[in-house]
Amino acid sequence: MSEKKILLSEREIPTHWYNVMADMPNLPQPPLNPATGKPAGPEDLAAIFPMELIKQEVSTERWIEIPEPVRELYKIWRPAPLYRALQLEKELDTPAHIYYKYEGVSPAGSHKLNTAIPQAYYNKEAGIKRLTTETGAGQWGSSISLACRFFGLECMVYMVKVSYNQKPYRRILMNTFGAQVVASPSNLTEAGRAVLAADPDSNGSLGIAISEAVEDAAKRSDTNYSLGSVLNHVCLHQTVIGQEAKLQLEKVGEYPDVVFASCGGGSNFAGLAFPFLRDKLTENRKVRLVAVEPSACPTLTRGTFAYDFGDVAKMTPLLMMYTLGHEFMPPGIHAGGLRYHGDSPLVSQLYHDGLIEAVAYDQTRVFEAAVQFARTEGIVPAPESAHAVRAAIDEALRAKEAGEKKVILIGLSGHGHFDMSAYETYLSGALQDTPYSEEALRESLSRLPQV
Amino acid sequence: MSEKKILLSEREIPTHWYNVMADMPNLPQPPLNPATGKPAGPEDLAAIFPMELIKQEVSTERWIEIPEPVRELYKIWRPAPLYRALQLEKELDTPAHIYYKYEGVSPAGSHKLNTAIPQAYYNKEAGIKRLTTETGAGQWGSSISLACRFFGLECMVYMVKVSYNQKPYRRILMNTFGAQVVASPSNLTEAGRAVLAADPDSNGSLGIAISEAVEDAAKRSDTNYSLGSVLNHVCLHQTVIGQEAKLQLEKVGEYPDVVFASCGGGSNFAGLAFPFLRDKLTENRKVRLVAVEPSACPTLTRGTFAYDFGDVAKMTPLLMMYTLGHEFMPPGIHAGGLRYHGDSPLVSQLYHDGLIEAVAYDQTRVFEAAVQFARTEGIVPAPESAHAVRAAIDEALRAKEAGEKKVILIGLSGHGHFDMSAYETYLSGALQDTPYSEEALRESLSRLPQV
Numbered sequence: 001m002s003e004k005k006i007l008l009s010e011r012e013i014p015t016h017w018y019n020v021m022a023d024m025p026n027l028p029q030p031p032l033n034p035a036t037g038k039p040a041g042p043e044d045l046a047a048i049f050p051m052e053l054i055k056q057e058v059s060t061e062r063w064i065e066i067p068e069p070v071r072e073l074y075k076i077w078r079p080a081p082l083y084r085a086l087q088l089e090k091e092l093d094t095p096a097h098i099y100y101k102y103e104g105v106s107p108a109g110s111h112k113l114n115t116a117i118p119q120a121y122y123n124k125e126a127g128i129k130r131l132t133t134e135t136g137a138g139q140w141g142s143s144i145s146l147a148c149r150f151f152g153l154e155c156m157v158y159m160v161k162v163s164y165n166q167k168p169y170r171r172i173l174m175n176t177f178g179a180q181v182v183a184s185p186s187n188l189t190e191a192g193r194a195v196l197a198a199d200p201d202s203n204g205s206l207g208i209a210i211s212e213a214v215e216d217a218a219k220r221s222d223t224n225y226s227l228g229s230v231l232n233h234v235c236l237h238q239t240v241i242g243q244e245a246k247l248q249l250e251k252v253g254e255y256p257d258v259v260f261a262s263c264g265g266g267s268n269f270a271g272l273a274f275p276f277l278r279d280k281l282t283e284n285r286k287v288r289l290v291a292v293e294p295s296a297c298p299t300l301t302r303g304t305f306a307y308d309f310g311d312v313a314k315m316t317p318l319l320m321m322y323t324l325g326h327e328f329m330p331p332g333i334h335a336g337g338l339r340y341h342g343d344s345p346l347v348s349q350l351y352h353d354g355l356i357e358a359v360a361y362d363q364t365r366v367f368e369a370a371v372q373f374a375r376t377e378g379i380v381p382a383p384e385s386a387h388a389v390r391a392a393i394d395e396a397l398r399a400k401e402a403g404e405k406k407v408i409l410i411g412l413s414g415h416g417h418f419d420m421s422a423y424e425t426y427l428s429g430a431l432q433d434t435p436y437s438e439e440a441l442r443e444s445l446s447r448l449p450q451v
Numbered sequence: 452m453s454e455k456k457i458l459l460s461e462r463e464i465p466t467h468w469y470n471v472m473a474d475m476p477n478l479p480q481p482p483l484n485p486a487t488g489k490p491a492g493p494e495d496l497a498a499i500f501p502m503e504l505i506k507q508e509v510s511t512e513r514w515i516e517i518p519e520p521v522r523e524l525y526k527i528w529r530p531a532p533l534y535r536a537l538q539l540e541k542e543l544d545t546p547a548h549i550y551y552k553y554e555g556v557s558p559a560g561s562h563k564l565n566t567a568i569p570q571a572y573y574n575k576e577a578g579i580k581r582l583t584t585e586t587g588a589g590q591w592g593s594s595i596s597l598a599c600r601f602f603g604l605e606c607m608v609y610m611v612k613v614s615y616n617q618k619p620y621r622r623i624l625m626n627t628f629g630a631q632v633v634a635s636p637s638n639l640t641e642a643g644r645a646v647l648a649a650d651p652d653s654n655g656s657l658g659i660a661i662s663e664a665v666e667d668a669a670k671r672s673d674t675n676y677s678l679g680s681v682l683n684h685v686c687l688h689q690t691v692i693g694q695e696a697k698l699q700l701e702k703v704g705e706y707p708d709v710v711f712a713s714c715g716g717g718s719n720f721a722g723l724a725f726p727f728l729r730d731k732l733t734e735n736r737k738v739r740l741v742a743v744e745p746s747a748c749p750t751l752t753r754g755t756f757a758y759d760f761g762d763v764a765k766m767t768p769l770l771m772m773y774t775l776g777h778e779f780m781p782p783g784i785h786a787g788g789l790r791y792h793g794d795s796p797l798v799s800q801l802y803h804d805g806l807i808e809a810v811a812y813d814q815t816r817v818f819e820a821a822v823q824f825a826r827t828e829g830i831v832p833a834p835e836s837a838h839a840v841r842a843a844i845d846e847a848l849r850a851k852e853a854g855e856k857k858v859i860l861i862g863l864s865g866h867g868h869f870d871m872s873a874y875e876t877y878l879s880g881a882l883q884d885t886p887y888s889e890e891a892l893r894e895s896l897s898r899l900p901q902v
Binding site (some may be wrong): 004005007072107109147149150168169172173175176177286378379380389415420421425 | 454455456458460461526527528539556558559560597600601611619620623624626627629630793824825826828829830831868869871872874875878
């Protein structure tokens with residue numbers, strides 16, 4: 001019998017997060033204060049973030065220690081299992097070895113809890129009583145709701161309206177963990193009211209929801225804002241994923257030829273890929289790192305590398321990143337977590353420097369792969385995670401064609417238990433690909449801020 | 452740091468199932484052929500079960516070897532983790548040590564896959580092409596759907612209508628695994644049509660759905676029937692749970708004073724409790740084994756120990772068991788998996804002999820415990836599993852009152868990701884306790900078959 005799961009003990013939970021800024025050849029450009037156009041300092045962020053997270057945002061230390069209370073809570077589900085996809089390999093009849101690092105064992109259902117817990121912890125330590133945030137598909141919202149509960153913080157979630165309606169069970173999960181959830185755009189903030197005035201039927205977007213959550217946090221001194229992706233400290237916290245996966249593969253004597261992870265704001269991809277990227281940068285190790293995104297929101301593959309706002313209401317600092325423009329409104333695809341107009345400045349810089357790759361897929365092909373995965377491996381992937389599964393299956397089929405034994409690693413970031421209506425749409429034959437409008441993209445890109 | 456999870460390696464998956472019939476003081480009475488009133492022989496079962504399962508049904512061998520292909524598939528999620536409920540203990544401020552054996556890591560979401568896989572395997576080996584079954588809450592249906600897929604069998608699920616409507620995502624999950632699902636009572640069988648003729652608005656029940664699935668299987672030679680609980684071979688397969696839990700507790704130097712598991716048809720309780728019961732029977736070890744059931748369907752605590760049909764249409768052999776009467780229609784509580792009128796003959800005999808205990812809870816108190824568990828341990832329990840959580844919390848509070856260090860073991864049989872509408876009902880304050888009608892129970896018990 002070959003091993004199906006490669007498990008680690010709780011003693012093997014990483015003690016430090018890995019900071020890629022210590023090793024990348026070109027550091028990302030600094031965020032800019034949108035009013036002055038000057039690099040944003042800690043004081044620009046202190047209204048909505050605790051100082052420890054601001055320090056992490058700019059640190060170039062290679063290893064940052066994980067606080068003991070955070071590691072203690074990580075033990076609820078970490079180390080996460082690494083699986084060998086034995087049944088999928090058999091079905092594909094491929095010589096490739098396919099592994100997946102499964103973050104869906106987190107009680108909130110995805111990798112997002114890796115950063116939710118330290119964010120709640122540092123805010124609690126700073127005396128904060130309440131966090132606000134946005135959520136798309138709800139994976140992030142569920143995680144921060146639970147993390148807030150663990151530390152006795154109140155939690156207010158602005159949930160993108162299209163997901164709020166498509167995924168009622170996600171909202172109830174957040175309520176079960178004790179959070180308050182509203183559909184965004186809401187009438188609770190100026191940003192929300194402005195969008196609703198222009199378009200009462202707005203589907204919402206992550207960009208709008210961020211504006212609402214930031215505005216709410218900026219207004220109250222007991223409240224901070226919490227972001228589930230994009231920023232450096234978020235990518236940092238996720239590196240527990242890749243560190244564990246490396247150790248797990250090492251235990252079975254393997255190293256990946258190629259790593260696939262879905263990429264929305266970038267933290268899931270970063271978390272799995274950065275510890276392998278370190279080997280590439282410091283030991284010249286050969287490993288391909290591929291970010292997989294939806295064709296309907298192709299930030300890396302079709303966006304522009306430029307300074308842009310993180311939100312629609314232009315409240316955030318300007319970030320240097322691949323972007324489709326902060327006004328870009330992606331079609332309402334089921335992978336709500338990948339509907340963000342921008343991408344992590346770290347991931348963007350690395351992509352710009354040719355150190356990582358990107359590929360985009362239509363959602364019908366993604367769901368085809370998701371169902372094949374569910375029927376062989378048993379796990380129903382989140383639509384976001386299924387993007388990486390699609391890319392990995394295609395790679396395994398190419399390996400079969402070429403007769404090559406490849407080692408493929410998938411970042412399976414979460415389960416799809418709250419996405420079953422999307423599966424029903426696919427299984428009933430009603431799922432369609434929803435291309436974005438090229439004209440709208442051109443227009444959105446023409447309105448990037450001038451810096 | 453104390454350990455949160457006690458994990459085993461794949462080599463520690465049990466090699467044999469434990470058969471309690473080798474050790475119990477009084478064997479259960481044999482099933483009877485309903486036409487003749489004589490003990491049912493293998494030929495009475497051969498129309499719908501493969502011979503290997505029939506042999507297991509009557510075997511008194513203590514240990515029955517688990518086939519290699521079954522163990523291979525068990526590796527997808529087994530050994531299941533044993534957790535120390537550290538955060539819950541802290542919240543309760545109890546000296547008790549609370550552990551839970553978590554079967555929700557199964558890709559189908561519950562312990563049911565432990566028996567679904569061997570059942571599909573033995574049927575495949577016997578040349579069967581298609582399995583029929585019933586499902587209540589959908590945990591069993593999801594498991595048999597996936598197991599059939601693993602072995603290339605077709606799968607037809609009759610799902611109790613109240614659950615079919617309350618839990619659309621469960622149905623979609625079964626479809627995702629490739630099964631066909633219909634609401635029961637359906638118009639596909641004589642049994643279903645008879646119920647619909649009498650009551651077009653029937654909510655359905657497990658008893659009716661079993662009639663439909665058995666009728667379907669009996670009509671086709673390529674089709675067998677598969678039952679998710681009650682029978683001896685099902686209880687047998689579930690004993691991997693208790694065997695693992697014992698070994699896990701041993702690794703941390705603990706032994707339970709009391710074990711709580713929810714009890715519908717009985718296999719979840721049996722699976723966790725029987726390996727501990729063995730210690731009690733053969734080594735006179737002190738351990739309380741408590742079956743937890745809903746007040747709305749109180750089979751052990753309010754039923755009669757008598758021969759009764761397993762289904763409404765009186766197609767099954769008569770089983771000697773605690774029963775509320777095969778015509779008893781329990782209220783539509785959210786723990787659909789616990790809405791069965793009877794109980795496992797093994798569990799029933801042991802209860803009758805005073806070797807195990809039983810307790811019943813109202814669903815509002817059960818959901819109160821479920822939310823407390825979710826907010827501390829992070830895991831959202833299935834409503835069925837939450838019955839055991841409720842009982843364990845009460846035990847832990849009694850231990851606090853008495854200042855006793857008790858070791859409490861919970862069978863957390865599954866997650867509640869497909870039960871979020873039930874949580875919403877509870878959180879909104881709309882959840883009610885729905886007592887059964889005492890008069891209907893009296894009437895149902897007066898119609899037990901005369902043998």
